[in-house]
Amino acid sequence: MQHYFIGVKLPGDLACHLVDVRKEWQLEQSHKRLPAAVDLHITLLYLGAVEAEVLSELKSQLDELSVAVPEMDITLTGVSTFGNPLTPRVIYASIEDQANLHKLQSSILEKCQKLLLQVDLKPFVPHITLAKKWSGHQAVFSKEMHIERTSFTMRDFSIYSINPGEVPSYKAIHTIYLKDLTT
Structure with missing residues (x-):
């Protein structure tokens, strides 16, 4: 059965910048998975397997948020683990x-x-995964890794299907646009 999550895709230029910065850290030496730029995102909620009827109802429910939730600025502040x-x-x-x-x-x-x-109830920690699955080869994380403070405007979020082994691995199947405060 297809698995899903709800998330926010990063603007392409920011995603490419993060991948360029990540290359300097040589994380391929310490981690098994380094997501492609096109897959960088903020997970709002992991859903797992969802039946088609429930997914259809979820789309309708989430559409209601488009009139209630305004666009917002998201600011990246650094690197953590x-x-x-x-x-x-x-x-x-x-x-x-x-x-x-x-x-x-x-x-x-x-x-x-x-x-x-049946969703994950762990506390929400907004983040953008740059590398995951420790390979055991060498300790790499250091305070030398940093990302300059940068912001982008979040205008929408989507339900994504998860497609392991493909690039992109995550495909938006339904997008909810947030309320534009400039109009």
Whole structure:
């Protein structure tokens, strides 16, 4: 069965910049998976396997957010890790705490729970995965890794299908556009 997540795709120029910066860190020596630029995203909620009827209803439920949630600026603030800092299972670009982003994620979670989806209930830590799956070859993470503070405007989010072994691995199957505050 097809697996899905709800997320925010990065603007192409920012994604390419992050991949260029990541190359300087030589993370291929320490991690098994380095997502392609086209796959860089912020996960709002992992869904896993979803039945077609439930997915259709979820699309309708999420469309309601387009009139309630405004576009928002997302700011990357640096580099951090999940797991042991010396052998991190994930190295990621950290994102500045943003109340509207957390509110959006909570709204999405609530809609999924009402549809009885078995979703991940771990605390939401907005981030952009740059490398994952520690290979065990060498300790690479250091305080020398940094990303300049940069921002982009989040205008939409999507439901993505997960397609392992393909590039792109994640394909938007339904996009929800946020309320434009300039009009």
